[in-house]
Amino acid sequence: xxxxxxxxxxxxxxxxxxxxxxxxxxxxxxxxxxxxxxxxxxxxxxxxxxxxxxxxxxxxxxxxxxxxxxxxxxxxxxxxxxxxxxxxxxxxxxxxxxxxxxxxxxxxxxxxxxxxxxxxxxxxxxxxxxxxxxxxxxxxxxxxxxxxxxxxxxxxxxxxxxx
Amino acid sequence: xxxxxxxxxxxxxxxxxxxxxxxxxxxxxxxxxxxxxxxxxxxxxxxxxxxxxxxxxxxxxxxxxxxxxxxxxxxxxxxxxxxxxxxxxxxxxxxxxxxxx
Numbered sequence: 001x002x003x004x005x006x007x008x009x010x011x012x013x014x015x016x017x018x019x020x021x022x023x024x025x026x027x028x029x030x031x032x033x034x035x036x037x038x039x040x041x042x043x044x045x046x047x048x049x050x051x052x053x054x055x056x057x058x059x060x061x062x063x064x065x066x067x068x069x070x071x072x073x074x075x076x077x078x079x080x081x082x083x084x085x086x087x088x089x090x091x092x093x094x095x096x097x098x099x100x101x102x103x104x105x106x107x108x109x110x111x112x113x114x115x116x117x118x119x120x121x122x123x124x125x126x127x128x129x130x131x132x133x134x135x136x137x138x139x140x141x142x143x144x145x146x147x148x149x150x151x152x153x154x155x156x157x158x159x160x161x162x163x
Numbered sequence: 164x165x166x167x168x169x170x171x172x173x174x175x176x177x178x179x180x181x182x183x184x185x186x187x188x189x190x191x192x193x194x195x196x197x198x199x200x201x202x203x204x205x206x207x208x209x210x211x212x213x214x215x216x217x218x219x220x221x222x223x224x225x226x227x228x229x230x231x232x233x234x235x236x237x238x239x240x241x242x243x244x245x246x247x248x249x250x251x252x253x254x255x256x257x258x259x260x261x262x263x264x
Contacts, residue, residue: 003256018229
């Protein structure tokens with residue numbers, strides 16, 4: 001209740017920065033979609049391993065390597081989303097896009113799902129949410145977007161700024 | 164003497180979240196009692212108004228650190244003269260309620 005009251009007085013309250021890094025002001029949502037696509041690619045590679053006729057040892061090694069990479073990429077999605085959401089999205093951005101908090105949270109959950117299991121639909125969902133996040137981000141920056149298909153596997157649509 | 168500021172950024176996560184409001188006490192007499200572990204708001208000439216935890220205390224300065232793993236490190240922030248300190252954080256007002264610090 002007190003928080004709600006204070007939020008109505010925001011324009012009179014100073015901001016204290018809890019910087020995540022030196023405040024360079026460089027934020028770009030393409031990094032979020034990049035890692036989401038990479039996560040989906042790792043899922044595809046893992047799902048295709050059983051058809052490769054690998055020896056038991058080679059199979060185990062490959063699963064270990066790609067699983068580690070899949071989890072790293074999904075964690076990168078979560079990390080980069082948190083930075084943009086926590087440091088860049090504020091004030092008027094959030095007034096115009098009140099769904100930003102919920103969307104960031106959905107990306108956290110989708111990223112975790114990709115880390116925990118091996119379902120292509122989880123990776124597709126992560127890419128879809130990150131595209132939505134990217135559209136929101138570029139809208140906040142006043143930049144139009146376009147959808148392009150990645151010229152590499154998994155050849156999915158991603159949101160890019162129309163620069 | 165009190166002041167309210169709003170948190171922006173994640174470097175003090177999980178102690179502070181973006182959007183939290185902080186109540187600071189600003190009494191000059193408190194400055195000599197500041198010690199490592201206290202959370203303070205500092206008016207930094209390069210980084211502006213920042214909120215951090217005191218990492219260490221010298222005779223006339225402090226060193227700062229964030230609670231988050233990706234916080235700006237204390238070497239970059241440098242020695243902070245006591246005169247730059249705006250106040251010590253005593254209360255955190257979050258959407259879920261009020262916490263003492």
